[in-house]
Amino acid sequence: MITNKAVGIVFGNIHDTDVPELTSNRTLASVPFGGRYRLIDFVLSNMAGSGINKVGIITKNNYQSLMDHVGSGKSWDLSRKNGGLIVLPPYTETKEIYNTRLEAIRGVSTFIKRCQEDYVVMSDCDCVCNFDFDAAIRYHIEKGADITAVYRCGTHDAASKRPHTVMTIDSTGRVNKVNTGERKLSGEQCFFTNMLVISRRFLLSILEGEYKSFSRDVMKKTEQYRIFGYELTGYYSCIDSMANYFRHSLGLLDKTNRDLLFRSGGGRIHTKVRDSAPLRVENGAKVINSLIADGCVVEGEVKNSVLFRGVRVAKGAVVSNSIIMQDVSVSAGSSLNACVVDKNAIILDKRVLSGHPTHPYFVAKNAVI
Numbered sequence: 001m002i003t004n005k006a007v008g009i010v011f012g013n014i015h016d017t018d019v020p021e022l023t024s025n026r027t028l029a030s031v032p033f034g035g036r037y038r039l040i041d042f043v044l045s046n047m048a049g050s051g052i053n054k055v056g057i058i059t060k061n062n063y064q065s066l067m068d069h070v071g072s073g074k075s076w077d078l079s080r081k082n083g084g085l086i087v088l089p090p091y092t093e094t095k096e097i098y099n100t101r102l103e104a105i106r107g108v109s110t111f112i113k114r115c116q117e118d119y120v121v122m123s124d125c126d127c128v129c130n131f132d133f134d135a136a137i138r139y140h141i142e143k144g145a146d147i148t149a150v151y152r153c154g155t156h157d158a159a160s161k162r163p164h165t166v167m168t169i170d171s172t173g174r175v176n177k178v179n180t181g182e183r184k185l186s187g188e189q190c191f192f193t194n195m196l197v198i199s200r201r202f203l204l205s206i207l208e209g210e211y212k213s214f215s216r217d218v219m220k221k222t223e224q225y226r227i228f229g230y231e232l233t234g235y236y237s238c239i240d241s242m243a244n245y246f247r248h249s250l251g252l253l254d255k256t257n258r259d260l261l262f263r264s265g266g267g268r269i270h271t272k273v274r275d276s277a278p279l280r281v282e283n284g285a286k287v288i289n290s291l292i293a294d295g296c297v298v299e300g301e302v303k304n305s306v307l308f309r310g311v312r313v314a315k316g317a318v319v320s321n322s323i324i325m326q327d328v329s330v331s332a333g334s335s336l337n338a339c340v341v342d343k344n345a346i347i348l349d350k351r352v353l354s355g356h357p358t359h360p361y362f363v364a365k366n367a368v369i
Contacts, residue, residue, distance in 0.1 A: 005118045005137075006117050006120065006121050006137055007052070007115045007120055007121070007200070008052045008056065008120075008121045009055075009058065009088075009108070009120060009121070009122045009123075010043055010044070010047075010055060010057045010058065010124075011058050011101060012028070012030075012040065012058060012059050012060065012125060013027050013028060013029070013059060013061065013090075014028070014101060014126075014194075015028050015124060015162070015239075015240065016028050016060075018162060018240045019031065019239065019240075019242050019245055021242055021342075022340075023062065024364075025065075025365060026063075026065045026066070027060070027062055027063050027125075028125050028126060028239070029063075030063075030065045030069055031239070031245070032308055032325050033239070033249060034128075034249065034252050034261075034306070035252075035292070035306050035307065035308055036271060036308065037269065037271045038066075038069055038271065038272075039125045039126070040057075040070065040125050041269055041271045042125075042128050042130070042269060043124075043125055043127070044078070045130075045267065045268065045269045046123075046132075046133060046267065047076075047121065047123075048077055048078055049132075050131075050132055050133035050134040051134055053077075053078065053080060053084065054083030054084065054086070054115070055073070055078060055084075055085055056086045056087075057086070057087050057088060058088045058090065058104050058108060059090050060090040060098065061090070061097075069272050070272075072085065075270050075271060075272050075273065088108045088111055089107065101213070101214045102206075102207075102211055102213055102214045102217075102218075105122075105203070106207050109204070112200065112203065112207075115200065117200060118200055118201075119140065119198070120197070120198050120200050121133050121136075121137070121195075121196070122195070124195075126194070126238055126239045126240055127193050127194065127237075127238055127239075128236070128239065128248065128261065129193075129232060129237075130234060130235060130260070130261055130262065130264050131195070131234070131267070132267065133197070136148060136197050137197050139228070139230050140199075140228070140230075143173060143174075145197075145199075145226050145227065145228040146198065146225045146226045146227060147196055147218075147226075147227045148196060148197040148227075148228050148229070148230050149167065149175065149193075149196045149219070149227060149228070149230070150192075150193045150195040150196060150231075150232050151169070151190040151191055151192050151229045151230070151231060151232065152190075152193055152232045152233075153188055153189070153190055153191075153231065154188060155187065155188055155189065156186075159244050159247065159358065160238070160240045160244065161240055162240055163180070163181020164192065164240075165179065165192035165194075165215050166190060166191055166192070167179075167190045167191075167192055168190070169190055169229040173230075174222075174226070174228050174229075175222050175227040175229050176222055178192075178215075178219045178222060180215050190229060190231075193232060193236065193238075195232075197230075206218055234260055234264050235257060235260035235264065237251070242340070242359075242362065243357070243358050243359065246338075246340060246360045247357065249306055249323050250304065250305075250306065250321065252306070253289055253290070253291060253304060274294075274309060276295035276309055276310065277294065277295055278295075279295070279297075280296070280297045280298070281298045282298065282315075284315070285299050285300060285302075286301040286302070286303070287301075287302050287303070288301075289304050290303060290304060290305045290306065290307065291306045292307040292311075293307060293308050295309040295311075296310065296311045296312070296313075297312045297313070298313045299312075299313060299314055299315040299317075300314055300315055300316055300318060301313075301317070301320075302319045303318075303321075304320055304321045305319050305322045305324065306322075306323045307319070307324045308324065308325045308326040308328075308343075309326050309327070310327040311324050311325075311327070311329075312330065314329075314330060314331050314333075314334075315332055316332045317333065317334045317335070317336075317347075318334075318335045318336070320336070320337050321338050322336045322337065322338060322340070322341065322360075323339070323340045323341070323360075324336075324339075324341045325341060325342050325345075326344070327343060328342075328343065328344065328347070329346045329347065331346070331348050331350075331351075332350075333350040334349065334350060334351040334352070334353075335354075336354075337353070337354040337355070338355035338356055338357055338360050338361060339354070339355055339360055339361045339362070339363065340355075340361070341362075341363040342362070342363060342365035342366075342367070343365045344365060344366045345363045345365065345367045345369070346367070346369070347363070347369050353369065
């Protein structure tokens with residue numbers, strides 16, 4: 001692998017405002033996904049699986065649950081004497097909390113300068129995929145690129161809450177034009193995934209300039225800099241709204257999507273291991289087309305839903321088309337449809353809660369309904 005020449009940087013808080021319901025007391029990086037994972041698991045697994053053994057996580061606020069989850073990095077083989085997993089401060093050079101990606105990078109410029117690796121791999125935590133960064137770095141070297149931006153092809157998503165960067169790429173793979181959301185373009189486009197490879201020395205030279213925004217100032221200089229695109233062709237979902245979180249979560253009920261995410265390319269997705277009892281389905285209970293984690297007890301009915309660890313569904317309760325997070329209790333006679341229920345919530349007897357796939361009903365962490 002050539003990725004031992006690369007250092008990883010992960011932005012833990014960049015898109016917190018996209019799903020404020022889930023990030024009021026946690027970072028986007030630590031949002032639960034897929035029954036037993038957190039969003040940061042995917043980028044850490046992708047980096048570690050590609051041979052990147054030094055990864056810095058830039059935090060900002062509400063990162064206690066993130067720190068509890070990642071710990072020393074052991075679950076991703078990133079607990080090392082040299083390198084490994086490093087938590088980086090959220091402050092800019094003026095000791096203020098950063099507002100943009102470029103300010104965040106400037107705040108950790110000392111860390112970047114001390115690294116000996118030739119390349120820097122950067123990623124947000126809103127992208128769920130199984131990706132080989134090693135191949136992207138090889139492509140970056142082959143093209144002699146300053147920046148290699150990972151993109152995926154598709155059309156504009158009406159459920160997305162924020163504008164996405166769209167790139168025009170020629171037959172050689174070079175980016176000729178960048179649209180940073182000033183206008184939505186029709187038809188299939190090349191969308192920047194906020195994952196990129198950049199030469200470390202080139203990045204340091206950018207930090208010394210007067211640029212304010214990485215996407216609006218740096219990425220748009222396609223004539224001045226050698227910017228190339230590298231296509232992500234496997235499974236990809238972007239968690240940029242509650243509607244998309246709900247849709248992509250339930251999308252994992254399709255075995256094809258699960259195989260693409262967890263088994264394609266040989267890469268494995270790791271997470272923090274929690275010792276708990278196996279799932280227990282009592283006599284008379286019914287489970288249909290659902291992902292249910294260990295530690296759950298089902299006495300009622302669960303269909304087309306995702307249940308995280310430790311969920312209890314009492315006799316007579318019905319959970320359908322919903323996402324139920326860790327240690328939630330759904331009491332007897334209650335009915336939940338198109339709901340997202342955060343950790344440790346309690347749904348009392350005979351409650352009826354219903355939302356819509358485009359606007360799921362949300363129950364906050366520790367709430368009692």
